[in-house]
Every structure is written in C-alpha cells, then in structure tokens.
Amino acid sequence: MTDWTAPDAVDCADQQTFEALLDRAETREKGHYFEFFGEGDELRHDPGLRLSVHGNERWMGQTLNHDPAYWRPDTARERGFAEPPTHPDYLLACVMGITVEDLSEKGGYFLGRTNVEFHRTAYPGTELDVTSTVLDTRSSSSRPSYGIVTWESVGRDRQTGERLVSYERTNMIPRREPAATDGSGTVANGDPADEDGPDLPPRLLAPDGEYFEQFRDALERARDSDAAVAYRHERGRTMDDALVSGLPLSTLNTARQHHNRDAMADSPSGDIVAYGDVTRSIALAHARSDEATYRERRFEDERFHDFVTLGDTVSGFTRVLDCDGDAGPDHAGEVTFEHVAFNQNNTPVYSGRRTALVRRHQ
Numbered sequence: 001m002t003d004w005t006a007p008d009a010v011d012c013a014d015q016q017t018f019e020a021l022l023d024r025a026e027t028r029e030k031g032h033y034f035e036f037f038g039e040g041d042e043l044r045h046d047p048g049l050r051l052s053v054h055g056n057e058r059w060m061g062q063t064l065n066h067d068p069a070y071w072r073p074d075t076a077r078e079r080g081f082a083e084p085p086t087h088p089d090y091l092l093a094c095v096m097g098i099t100v101e102d103l104s105e106k107g108g109y110f111l112g113r114t115n116v117e118f119h120r121t122a123y124p125g126t127e128l129d130v131t132s133t134v135l136d137t138r139s140s141s142s143r144p145s146y147g148i149v150t151w152e153s154v155g156r157d158r159q160t161g162e163r164l165v166s167y168e169r170t171n172m173i174p175r176r177e178p179a180a181t182d183g184s185g186t187v188a189n190g191d192p193a194d195e196d197g198p199d200l201p202p203r204l205l206a207p208d209g210e211y212f213e214q215f216r217d218a219l220e221r222a223r224d225s226d227a228a229v230a231y232r233h234e235r236g237r238t239m240d241d242a243l244v245s246g247l248p249l250s251t252l253n254t255a256r257q258h259h260n261r262d263a264m265a266d267s268p269s270g271d272i273v274a275y276g277d278v279t280r281s282i283a284l285a286h287a288r289s290d291e292a293t294y295r296e297r298r299f300e301d302e303r304f305h306d307f308v309t310l311g312d313t314v315s316g317f318t319r320v321l322d323c324d325g326d327a328g329p330d331h332a333g334e335v336t337f338e339h340v341a342f343n344q345n346n347t348p349v350y351s352g353r354r355t356a357l358v359r360r361h362q
C-alpha cells in the first residue's frame with residue numbers, strides 16, 4: 001500500500017499524475033455565498049490594518065490625488081490639521097478592503113454605496129477595527145444565481161474605539177451551487193484510478209478547518225482508509241510587473257532574468273521570469289490562508305519545476321504529511337506539509353516541504 005504521507009509519494013515531474021490528483025482534490029473555498037448572510041448578523045473583520053505613510057502616499061500617487069496637505073506638515077497645518085492625515089479615499093479604501101474577505105470574496109459585483117460619513121480625521125499609524133452588520137438580503141429577480149446583500153460597515157480607531165468612517169454598501173453575491181460532496185467530507189470524483197491509470201490515492205480528504213486538531217483528525221481518518229489529506233486553494237495570483245520585477249528589485253536582487261526583457265529574449269524562457277522566492281511565497285500565502293499559522297519552522301526539498309513569466313497565474317495545492325502534537329507550545333501543534341505551486345495549465349512550478357506550528361482550536 002502506498003504511504004500517502006511519504007514526502008516522495010507525488011512525483012511533480014509527472015504532470016499527468018499531478019493533474020489527476022488535482023481533479024480529485026477539494027478546493028478550500030474562500031468567502032461566503034449569499035445564503036451565509038442573515039439580516040442583523042454582525043461581523044468583525046479580524047485582520048484590521050494599520051494606516052501608513054507609505055500606503056497613503058502610494059494611494060495618492062497612483063490615483064493622482066496629489067494634495068500636499070496629506071504629506072506636508074506646513075500645508076497640513078494651513079488646512080487645520082495638526083499633522084498630515086491620511087487621505088479620505090485611502091481611509092475608505094482600507095476600511096472597505098479589509099471587509100472583502102468576509103463579505104464579497106466569493107464574487108459578485110459591487111453595486112453601490114451610500115451614507116459614507118467621515119466621523120474623524122485619521123492619521124498614519126492608526127490601527128483600524130472594522131465591523132459590518134447585514135442590513136438587508138434579497139433575491140435578485142434578474143439574476144437567479146445571485147442574491148443582493150446590503151451591509152453597514154464601520155471603521156474605528158482600534159486604540160480609542162472612535163468611529164472614523166461608516167457607509168452602507170450593496171453587492172451582488174453568488175448563491176451556493178448544489179453541494180458537490182457526498183457529505184462525508186470526501187470529494188465525490190467517481191471511481192478511483194483504474195488499473196492502468198496513474199498511482200493515486202483512492203480518496204483525497206480535506207481538513208474540516210484551519211486548526212491543528214483538524215489537520216491531525218484528517219490525517220488519522222486518511223491513514224485508516226488509504227486516503228491522502230490533500231486539497232487545492234481557491235486563490236490564484238497572476239504575475240504582473242510589480243511582482244516579477246518590482247519585488248526582486250526591492251530585495252536588491254539584481255538578476256537580469258527578473259527585469260531585463262532584452263537580455264532575456266534569447267534565453268530558454270524567452271522572457272523575464274519571476275524570482276523563485278516570489279512564486280513560492282505566493283503559493284505559501286494561498287496555503288497559509290487556509291490554516292491558523294502560528295510560526296514557520298522549516299522548509300525542505302524546495303524545487304522550482306518550471307518558469308513563471310508575466311501573465312502566468314500561480315495557484316496552490318497542499319498535501320499534509322505529518323502532525324506532531326508534542327513538538328510545539330501548548331497552544332500549537334506541528335504540521336508538515338508539501339506545497340505545490342502550479343500555473344494556469346496545471347503545470348507544477350514549485351514544490352517544497354514545510355513544517356509550521358499551527359494553532360490549536362481552544
């Protein structure tokens with residue numbers, strides 16, 4: 001019997017096998033369907049955000065909001081501010097931005113916003129605390145696969161609790177598709193691999209949640225049934241210039257393959273390629289978004305299988321290899337993963353083994 005937790009159980013050089021594995025893997029979803037929202041529900045958008053000088057200036061620069069009151073102390077004082085505040089567009093964008101994961105990441109359109117009120121001036125360094133309340137949910141009469149949800153969101157100063165900005169916003173939100181699983185937490189993918197097909201685990205399981213115990217329980221279930229704990233992540237990231245050229249240069253990485261298209265035209269890739277640490281970091285970010293990461297411990301056997309070029313989309317696939325409840329502090333357990341980054345053609349571009357502490361559900 002194949003040991004589906006062995007580090008070398010999946011051969012990334014064999015794309016056919018890898019694709020068959022992907023076909024069977026459940027996608028760990030992000031965001032919420034329309035049915036999740038009930039009128040009166042309140043949500044706190046946990047990540048928060050710290051308003052920064054850099055973020056503020058970047059926003060203003062890119063949007064052509066070139067008003068020096070928001071960066072020059074003398075002009076700010078002339079305008080009645082003690083010091084340069086954050087631009088209101090930036091504040092609003094930050095407050096709304098951190099709500100997307102909870103409210104609208106599932107998709108749908110931002111239809112409108114009303115009652116936008118600025119209650120106090122916000123300054124760089126302010127930590128945001130954002131909450132939303134579901135004001136209204138209704139079906140869309142013109143688009144049966146969507147509902148329409150209106151929330152009131154409030155952005156506060158986390159330190160003082162003072163309201164900074166509030167508004168009501170309406171989005172179209174997709175309705176849930178009929179359930180795709182057989183109810184056992186196992187993806188119903190038809191027959192296991194036939195005799196002549198690639199060597200694959202008969203079933204792939206996904207953990208029920210993001211905490212250590214849920215990874216451990218899934219691994220125990222898998223070991224009892226010759227299954228593997230393996231799943232894909234819903235997010236993808238298309239590689240743009242900021243990622244391919246900007247990030248390596250910001251680390252002072254001067255390798256020509258990231259920023260010199262002329263020099264790279266005759267190379268095997270034919271174009272500039274992403275810094276491997278950027279590609280890897282994107283795949284790890286997808287994975288971390290589906291786990292309660294506490295600390296990174298170590299990485300092993302990292303491989304870059306193919307080029308990632310401008311316009312490629314990097315997605316992630318994760319397999320759980322081991323769980324050790326004794327290897328961390330009381331509130332976390334150690335989990336060893338294999339992560340695979342793959343592109344829009346399902347070609348693996350990176351794989352590596354990672355050991356991290358994952359918080360317990362307490």
Ligand SMILES: C/C(=C\C(=O)SCCNC(=O)CCNC(=O)[C@H](O)C(C)(C)COP(=O)(O)OP(=O)(O)OC[C@H]1O[C@@H](n2cnc3c(N)ncnc32)[C@H](O)[C@@H]1OP(=O)(O)O)C(=O)O
Nearest residue numbers: 100104105109110111112113139140141142143148170171
């Ligand atoms: C933030 C964020 C995401 C974004 O920023 S996405 C970028 C900004 N949003 C957009 O680009 C969407 C632009 N809008 C459109 O392309 C069209 O409006 C859309 C969504 C394709 C719908 O087109 P329709 O021709 O179907 O438009 P209707 O006017 O018939 O509206 C469809 C239903 O929506 C209701 N509705 C429209 N506006 C509002 C509103 N302001 N408040 C409440 N309801 C509204 C309208 O009554 C229709 O209802 P039915 O019952 O008749 O279906 C992020 O992710 O959060």
